[in-house]
Amino acid sequence: MDLETGFSHIHLKKQSWKTVLTLAYQSLGVVYGDLSTSPLYVFKSTFAGDIEHSETNEEIFGALSFIFWTLTLVPLLKYVFIVLKADDNGEGGTFALYSLLCRHARVSSLPNCQLADEELSSYRKEIPTLALSSFGSRLKSTLEKYRVLQRFLLVLALVGACMVIGDGVLTPALSVFSAVSGVELAMAKEHHKYVEVPVACIILIALFALQHYGTHRVGFLFAPVVVLWLFCISAIGLYNIIHWNPHIYQALSPVYMYRFLKKTQSGGWKSLGGILLCITGSEAMFADLGHFSQLSIQVAFTSFVYPSLILAYMGQAAYLSQHHVIENDYQIGFYISVPKNLRVPVLLIAILAAVVGSQAIITGTFSIIKQCSSLGCFPRVKIVHTSSKFHGQIYIPEINWILMLLCLAVTIGFRDTKRMGNASGLAVITVMLVTTCLMSLVIVLCWQQSVFLAIAFVVFFGTIEALYFSASLIKFLEGAWVPIALSLVFMLVMYVWHYGTIKKYEFDVQNKVSVDWLLSLGPTLGIVRVRGIGLVHTELVSGIPAIFSHFVTNLPAFHQVLIFLCVKSVPVPHVSHEERFLVGHIGPREYRVYRCIVRYGYRDVHKDDVEFEKDLVCSIAEFIRKQKDETAPDRKRADGEIGSDDEVMTVVGTPSTHLEGVHMCTDGQDGPEVQEIRTAPTNQVKKRVRFVVPESPKIDDGSRAELRDLMEAREAGVAYILGHSYMKAKQGSSLVKKMVINLGYEFLRRNSRPSTDSLTVPHASTLEVGMVYHV
Secondary structure, three states: OOOOOOOOOHHHOOOOHHHHHHHHHHHHHHOOHHHHOHHHOHHHHHOOOOOOOOOOOHHHHHHHHHHHHHHHHHHHHHHHHOHHHOOEOOEOOHHHHHHHHHHHHOOOOOOOOOHHHHHOOOOOOOOOOOOOOHHHHHHHHHHHHOHHHHHHHHHHHHHHHHHHHHHHHHHHHHHHHHHHHHHHHOOOHHHHHHHHHHHHHHHHHHHHHOHHHOOOOOHHHHHHHHHHHHHHHHHHHHHHHHHHOOOHHHHHOOHHHHHHHHHHOHHHHHHHHHHHHHHOOOHHHHHOHHHOOHHHHHHHHHHHHHHHHHHHHHHHHHHHOOOOOOOOOOOOOOHHHOOHHHHHHHHHHHHHHHHHHHHHHHHHHHHHHHHHHHOOOOOOOOOEEOOOOOOOOEEOHHHHHHHHHHHHHHHHHHOOHHHHHHHHHHHHHHHHHHHHHHHHHHHHHOOOOOHHHHHHHHHHHHHHHHHHHHHHHOOHHHOOHHHHHHHHHHHHHHHHHHHHHHHHHHHHHHHOEOHHHHHOOOOOOOOEEEEEEEEEEOOOOOOEOHHHHHHHHHOOEEEEEEEEEEEEEEOOOOOOHHHOEEEEEOOOHHHOEEEEEEEEEOOOOOOOOOHHHHHHHHHHHHHHHHOOOOOOOOEEEOOOOOOOOOOEEEEEOOOOOOOOOOEEEEOOOOOOOOEEEEOOOOOOOOOOEEEEEOOOOOOOHHHHHHHHHHHHHHHHOEEEEEEEEEEEOOOOOOHHHHHHHHHHHHHHHHOOOOOOHHHOOOHHHEEEEEEEEEO
């Protein structure tokens, strides 16, 4: 349930306790589903073969001590009290940290960045008055100077993203399979293993098959399910503590960790891979920060989730400390500590909780892939918005079915929680290590704190996570190879796509036509101007794309109004509607040639309905109305790659938010009682268009004529001119480059969505201009 646009602004406002508690309650179903189901499999994975439960109880007490201090130091101390503060305008996650670094050190991977982007309200730095320390300044200049460091930073962020995707495969399999494993207590051992896998697969297939309906229909059930589950495990844990071992609290002492490692030695170290699973889902507290607020997540975890989990683990340890006869391999599992008369209802609640936790990680995987695609690091995929109220709830069909197949393969292939836990643990701890590394840079560059504080953060938390990482990595042949293999595949796809995208943009920049060439053609551009609007889609923010010159050279005719449209992403989570459009003239106004740059944040929803075309035309009309004010503060220079293309751009809001601006109406619609500009009557029967213009300020005759031409062109229709490029490596290129470009990138391009897919371009009005790019 990804409520991107729902609560991203809340952290900026003073909240009432009612609001905080409401958000804290809602966060239980979205953020903590995965973390709350970890008691299902932690002890079972810990005692899966590396260590044995003995009469002395040192193993159980040591494992409990490790679980307690791991939950206290990583989710509570690191995430709740430190990492949550590193938000990017209210957004969290790996890409939020990367975005912060990109803006503070100019290391963005996006090729078409402009200085005008830095004037966005969400782009501005939070602490502009403080100067960086000498070390911070040197670090900043070093990052900006060396491209290899910038690529390493991007790769680091992508590794974290790939591991999140891998977790999207492993967590549903592990959670559902662990929940279903409760049936083993209700039937003979030789039978239950033939029931667990089919039941788990059926639940997983149903889970993925229902994704396209969205979570908003059943999302209101998520929080009650998790609340009920946490209440169950904490109540059962409290019962076990009182009934079996009231002195289990003594095992929370760190002394038992020392005794545990001293007795078990290498086996105990390897078993840390199972203990690690107690913090699966902790990263969701930061990744889902934009959906809620810092305070609500802190309140939910510290007041309810953390105590419930501690009681659950203490209860399991208390029960096991009094039961040492291991008759079956499931005697260490979760359900054995549940009273017999409660096992069936707890089993049903556990399955529901596992589904909720799986749903959260699946939706999070969709979100991270959308962010990668926005930053040009993943092939374009179809994004379906499953809710009209919460635009952040998305569904990606291709990724959904790939995740389902991989999830079923893991479930059928492993058929036990031990190897699934090894795989999931490595994915989880890798994401945490990436967060720790990026946070150290944020502390120095963004928070402008001492380098010693950053070093202390890395050493303290990095040591803990490195210990768990080594324990997980040693299980490479026992399941830990899965997230590594998945990450390598996704990293290869991301690298090939990003490399090809950069090379394509560089070709566009090197082969673009100067604006001087366009101006030398005169007002008619040297060609026949026909009625209508010609919308040329390009990635360039300055200059004339090569596809335009290629087109007019072969067909010397074009539309009376020409718009060069660039839809681009900027390294901020959201761009407000008031700052969405940058509009400017190319050449004198009588040429009727415009450039429009549409800016989106990496978590923004691209306008994917017919309103986009209307907003685009209205933004140009508003620019025409305001253009006489050449010294307006909202006019920016479009700093492209070549300084000779000197264009002045104006920030224009969308009509939906800029109510005092120009609005467009068709016949049969009533507009406000203000100035109207209509087209001259014609004998043709077609929909008439008129602009509703505010009374103040008055517009001059030249602007009025320009608006009339724009309306006439809009009535005649809009034609979309798209570049259809084919990439080929230049002669003399290395074999690796030829394989990457000719095979890898071209395969991904042919099987991905076009760049204008989100604009719902009508096929009847589309004209594609084919070109071969030799890069």
